[in-house]
Amino acid sequence: MELELSHLLTAAGSFLGMLMIYRFVSPRVVPLWFPAYNALPWEKQIQVNEIFMAGSHSIVVCISSWAAYFTVEELKPTTLWYNCAITRHTSAFFWGYSLADLLLMICHPHFGDVYFLMHHVVSLISGFLGMANTSIPYYVNVFLMMELTNPFVNFRFMLKALGYPEKSLLFSCTGVLIFITWWVARLAFIPIYAYHVTQLVITGEFFKIELPMQLCSVLGYVFFTVLNLAWFRIIKTNLPWFCFSMQIELPMQLCSVLGYVFFTVLNLAWFRIMKTNLPWFCFSMQIELPMQLCSVLGYVFFTVLNLAWFRIMKTNLPWFCFSMQIELPMQLCSVLGYVFFTVLNLAWFRIMKTNLPWFCFSMQIELPMQLCSVLGYVFFTVLNLAWFRIMKTNLPWFCVSMQIELPMQLCSVLGYVFFTVLNLAWFRIILKLFKREIRGLMERGQEYSKRAQIETNSKKGG
Structure with a gap:
């Protein structure tokens, strides 16, 4: 001073x-x-x-x-x-x-x-x-x-x-x-x-x-x-x-804007940690997993709080991401559950280390890691769908019917992904055997070529 x-x-x-x-x-x-x-x-x-x-x-x-x-x-x-x-x-x-x-x-x-x-x-x-x-x-x-x-x-x-x-x-x-x-x-x-x-x-x-x-x-x-x-x-x-209605009380306006601005600043600070250059992926593959989890969890947590604050504004925007007609605890529970398990999905997806955009895991890592990554991914995907069901949305693109019972939904999706994982695991074993046979054929072919070359050289020398 x-x-x-x-x-x-x-x-x-x-x-x-x-x-x-x-x-x-x-x-x-x-x-x-x-x-x-x-x-x-x-x-x-x-x-x-x-x-x-x-x-x-x-x-x-x-x-x-x-x-x-x-x-x-x-x-x-x-x-x-x-x-x-x-x-x-x-x-x-x-x-x-x-x-x-x-x-x-x-x-x-x-x-x-x-x-x-x-x-x-x-x-x-x-x-x-x-x-x-x-x-x-x-x-x-x-x-x-x-x-x-x-x-x-x-x-x-x-x-x-x-x-x-x-x-x-x-x-x-x-x-x-x-x-x-x-x-x-x-x-x-x-x-x-x-x-x-x-x-x-x-x-x-x-x-x-x-x-x-x-x-x-x-x-x-x-x-x-x-x-x-x-x-x-x-x-x-x-x-x-x-950005907010002029018809609500001033204390509510102050509360909503104060919360929104405060958590927006925190979001920007969290977003710095991600250090990503990929426009379509939410975190970088080059930083450590704890930092990824911390950055994304912090980002989505404060995003959820922003949405909760934004609910107070009582806007009528048609693009708002969840219904204003259900209770606030259910909104928080549904969105928090959804984004939390989405973060875990992304963390599991990192383990896959895949470069193939159309294939769900790499053939270069060990089978237990493959099983763990895919099972974890699909397990939390199912939980995401269960959480998302709570939102009671009317979106026409929702991937699971909301008209059948929850146990049947879980059984159908879990059964599908479980046998998909087994099929991929068997496919890996078959691929490994196929590679082994190809490698053996190539080695025998090389040996045959060497023998033929030796015999040719010996005939020329005689």
Whole structure:
């Protein structure tokens, strides 16, 4: 931690300056632009003053952070440590404002709800770490760049507090600007930020920085991502591709998106372990079996959790992979069982070491391993089919009829694969005998050729 006196002075100046704007500047400046301010009740005037203070702060932070993004060459996603003066002082300014606004919120609880309170607490933690550390300045600056939307948001809140009609041209233009800047400064950076952090995790550089910065960069990202998506709900867009329904409760939206984003990041970390170059195969044949199992199991486990979280969103997408009409425990049981045994199947399939796309096991490994691999494969395939039966799908391509009894299904499939394995085992024995006979014929032919050559040479010599 490299906290300097200049940063503390910036934070203190911001704290006092914001309170001065709230107490003295706003009551004198706002009436010059909006005469309706004088007719407002005392509570509304306090609200307008607070909004004016927030807008003033956001303009400063927005200009500073975006200027740093485009002018400071050292602000790169791969930079772990860099003492960026503009970013650290902007963080100090942001921290001072957050402290002042939190103080006003405590004095006037009607200013905001619990979500604004949570936002300010997390902002205080993030701002302090950005001010006191030189680690990952690029990611600190990205958080500050989100303030691009706040001048327009605060201006819209001010218009609403002053009683402007929502259908006025000024209101509509402000809404369009909020929508554009929200996508540019907040939503667009969600995948970019996640990608760069994932790259740092993959290379191991992420674990070199301090633990508080690690936690802040990941947890703060998830927290503000959820808030950005939740606040985007207020815009009331009708975009058909938006990822969750606007009609469910906000806590459920927060829960669903938080779980989805968190497990998506874990999925990306697990996916790194697979190191596969084959587009059609889920794990590489070049890494150890425990790592394969760990990577695939982790991937599918968190995928299942993602699907469970996604169920909360109550979407009507026709391509969703399992029915929303059965109970959640049955969904989890069916999908977990299916993917678990699928992973085991892939692990068994690795033992086969086959290069023939149309043949189920190699003729070069021992018979016990062949039997073990094929029996294990078909056994777990049967279990997969039994698990899949629980899903009660109506898919027309399902390979076993759902209308006959389960014992008959198991008997028919097990009997089929058991005798298939025996046939393949007998075929291997026959093939081995055939190879032995061919080898014997070739050896006898070579001996006959040698004898004939010797006799020919002896006749020529005589």
